[in-house]
Ligand SMILES: O=C(O)C1=C[C@@H](OP(=O)(O)O)[C@@H](O)[C@H](O)C1
C-alpha cells in the first residue's frame with residue numbers, strides 16, 4: 001500500500017441502485033495460488049482478487065519457485081512445483097498487511113527443508129504469530145520470531161516433519177489451514193480438531209486438488225466439533241478454478257443499500273458458503289430486506305445474487321456463536337447498528353482485537369467521533385442506534401492501516417449529515433482495490 005496516507009471525505013449519497021459485482025474472494029484467491037503452486041501441472045484461476053494481500057501471496061510463491069502469470073484477459077496461470085518441491089527464497093518474503101498470507105505460508109514452509117524470513121508492515125508486525133508457531137514447532141519447524149512472537153521472523157522447515165493432532169485453542173481458519181498445509185508434505189495423518197467451525201475453504205480446495213482429507217463431525221466434551229484429517233505426502237493435481245465474489249467485500253455494499261433511503265441494489269455472484277454468511281442472517285434478523293436470487297454453485301462454493309433494499313433496521317443481541325461466520329464483517333455491522341432503532345449487543349469478539357487493528361476499540365472511537373452512541377466492552381460493542389436519523393459525521397477518523405475500518409467508515413459517511421473524513425484510504429487496496437470507484441458508480 002502507498003506509504004503516503006490518502007485521506008478522503010465520504011459524504012451523504014443518493015440511493016444505491018443498479019447491478020454490480022464485487023471482486024473475487026480473498027480467502028479462496030490466496031489458497032488458489034498456494035495450492036496451484038504446490039500442484040503438478042498448470043492451474044488456471046478466473047476471478048482472482050487482485051488486491052495487495054493476494055499479490056503478496058503470488059510474489060511469495062514465485063520466490064519459492066512457482067511460475068505465476070496474469071493473462072491479458074485477467075485469467076491467472078500457475079505452474080506448480082509439486083508438494084515438497086518449493087525452493088528456498090533468496091530474500092525475505094514481504095507479506096505486506098496480510099495475516100492470511102503469513103500464517104498459511106508458514107504452514108507451507110514448515111514441512112519443506114528450507115529457510116524463509118517473513119516481514120510485513122507495522123500492522124502485521126504487531127499481530128500474534130505464536131498461534132501458528134506453536135503447532136508448527138511441534139511438527140518440527142524452528143522459529144526465530146521478534147520479541148512477543150511477531151514478525152519479522154525467520155523459520156526453518158523440517159523434512160520430514162512430524163504429524164500432530166492439534167485442538168485449535170482459538171477459532172481461526174488461518175491456524176487450521178497452516179497446520180493442514182504443513183500436513184500435505186508430512187508423512188502420516190495430521191489432525192486438526194475444531195471446537196468451533198471456521199471457514200472451510202482449505203478443506204474444500206485441498207480435496208478439490210486431490211488431497212486425501214476427511215472431515216468428521218463428532219461430539220466433544222463441550223459440544224459438537226469437527227475433526228479434520230489430512231493424509232500426508234500428498235500429490236496435488238492442477239485445477240481450473242473460478243473464484244466467487246467475496247461476501248466480505250459485498251458486506252459494505254449490503255449495509256450501504258440497507259441504510260441509504262431509496263436504495264434497491266443487486267449484487268451478483270456473491271459467495272455464500274455457510275461458514276461465511278453470518279452477516280446476512282444477522283442483518284435479516286435486524287429487519288434488513290435481503291433476497292437471495294438464483295442460488296447456484298461456482299467453483300465448489302454456494303453462490304447467489306443478492307437484492308438489497310433500504311430497510312429500517314432494529315437492534316438485536318447478536319448470537320456470539322455466529323462470530324466466526326462473519327468475523328471480518330463486524331466493523332460494518334457496527335455501522336448498521338449505529339443507525340438502527342434500539343440497541344445492538346455483540347459479544348464473544350476477542351479475536352477482533354488482533355486483526356489489522358484492534359477493531360473493537362478503533363471502531364468504538366471512530367463511531368463516537370461521528371456522533372454514534374457506543375459502549376466498548378471487553379469482548380464486544382453495545383451500540384444504541386439513531387433510529388434512522390443520519391449520524392452527524394466528522395472526523396478525520398483513524399484507520400490504523402486497517403482496510404475494513406476505512407471501508408466501514410466510508411459507508412458511515414453515506415448515512416451522515418456532514419460526511420465522514422477518513423485519514424487514510426490506502427489500506428483499502430489490500431482487499432478491495434476497486435471499492436471507491438464502485439461506490440462512486442453506485443451511490444451518486
Ligand atoms: O483463513 C482465511 O482466509 C481468513 C481467516 C480469518 O482470520 P482468522 O483465522 O485469524 O480468524 C479472517 O479474518 C481473514 O480475513 C481470512
Ligand SMILES: C=C(OP(=O)(O)O)C(=O)O
Pocket residue numbers: 053097098099100101328355356404431
Ligand atoms: C483479517 C483480515 O485479513 P488478514 O488476517 O489476512 O490480514 C481481513 O481481511 O479482515
